[in-house]
Amino acid sequence: MEKKKSSALRQSFNVFLGLAVLTAVEYGVSFIEFPTVALFIIGLFKAGLILNYFMHVGLLWSDGGKHK
Amino acid sequence: MSASAISQAEYEQQESANRLGLWLFFASEAFMFAGLLVARFYLWGDTRPHLDQAVALIITAVLLLSSYSMNRAEVMIAHDDRKGFLNSLLITAALGVVFLIGVIGFEWQGHIRPTDGAFGAVLYGMTGMHALHVVSGIVFIFIVWNNGRKGHYSADRHWGVHACAVWWHYIDLVWVFFYPALYLIGTAQ
Numbered sequence: 001m002e003k004k005k006s007s008a009l010r011q012s013f014n015v016f017l018g019l020a021v022l023t024a025v026e027y028g029v030s031f032i033e034f035p036t037v038a039l040f041i042i043g044l045f046k047a048g049l050i051l052n053y054f055m056h057v058g059l060l061w062s063d064g065g066k067h068k
Numbered sequence: 069m070s071a072s073a074i075s076q077a078e079y080e081q082q083e084s085a086n087r088l089g090l091w092l093f094f095a096s097e098a099f100m101f102a103g104l105l106v107a108r109f110y111l112w113g114d115t116r117p118h119l120d121q122a123v124a125l126i127i128t129a130v131l132l133l134s135s136y137s138m139n140r141a142e143v144m145i146a147h148d149d150r151k152g153f154l155n156s157l158l159i160t161a162a163l164g165v166v167f168l169i170g171v172i173g174f175e176w177q178g179h180i181r182p183t184d185g186a187f188g189a190v191l192y193g194m195t196g197m198h199a200l201h202v203v204s205g206i207v208f209i210f211i212v213w214n215n216g217r218k219g220h221y222s223a224d225r226h227w228g229v230h231a232c233a234v235w236w237h238y239i240d241l242v243w244v245f246f247y248p249a250l251y252l253i254g255t256a257q
Contacts, residue, residue, distance in 0.1 A: 001147060002147075004147065005143060005144075005147040005149070008143040008146070008147075009140060009143055012136060012139040012143060013136065015136075016132060016133070016136035016139075019132050019135075020132055023125075023128055023129070023132065026247075026252060027121075027125060027252070029252075030251075030252035030253070035252065035253065036253050039248040039252055039253060040248075042248075043244055043245050043248060046244045047241055047244050047245070050135065050237055050240060050241045050244065051241070053139075054135055054138075054139050054233075054237040054240075055234050055237045055238065055241070056230075056234070057091075059087060060087060060088065
C-alpha cells in the first residue's frame with residue numbers, strides 16, 4: 001500500500017516537472033519568428049499529460065471505470 | 069439512498085455514469101473556451117498587447133503547482149491518508165487564491181482597461197471567464213475539504229474528490245491554451 005502510494009506520488013511529481021519544463025520551453029520558443037505552430041504543438045503535449053495522468057481520461061472507456 | 073447503503077459494484081456503476089456526465093459537461097464548456105480563443109485570434113491576429121511576462125509565468129507556474137497538489141490529494145485519499153488528503157486540498161485552494169491575486173491584483177492593474185478596444189475586451193473576457201472558473205474550483209475544494217473533515221470519502225469511495233480534482237485539472241487545461249494565446253503568440257504592440 002505504502003509502496004503504491006509513493007509510486008503514485010512520484011509519477012504525479014514527474015508529470016508536474018514535465019509540465020513545468022514544457023512551459024519554460026514555450027517561453028523560450030516565443031522568441032523565435034512565427035512561433036504559433038510550435039506553441040500549439042507544445043500546448044497539445046501539455047494537454048495530453050494533464051488529460052492522461054491528472055484527469056485519467058482513460059477511465060471513460062475502461063471496464064468499470066474504477067479510479068485508483 | 070446513501071452511498072454507504074449500496075454495494076461496491078453499484079457504486080462503481082454509478083461512478084461510471086457520473087464520470088460520463090462530467091465529461092459531457094467539460095465538452096460543453098470547451099465550446100465556450102474555444103469561442104474565446106477564436107475571438108482572440110480573430111480580433112488580435114498576429115498582435116498582442118504588452119503584458120507583464122513575469123506575472124504570467126509566475127501565475128502559470130502556480131496553477132501547475134496547484135494541479136500537482138490536487139493530484140496529490142486524490143492519491144492520498146485513494147490510499148486512506150486523510151491528513152495528507154486534507155492538507156493537499158488546502159494547499160491547492162491557497163495556490164488557487166494566489167493565482168487569482170496574480171490575475172486580479174497584478175494583471176488587471178496594468179495599463180490595459182476592459183474598455184480599451186479589442187485588446188481590453190479579449191484580455192478581460194478570457195482572464196475573467198477563467199478566473200471565474202478558478203473561483204468555482206476553490207468553492208468546490210472547500211466543500212470537499214469540509215466533507216473530508218467530517219469523515220466522508222474512503223479509498224474505495226471518493227467520487228466527490230475525483231470530480232473536484234478533475235474539475236480543477238480542467239481549469240489548468242484551459243490555461244495551457246490561454247497562456248500562449250494571451251502572452252506568447254503575436255507581436256507585442
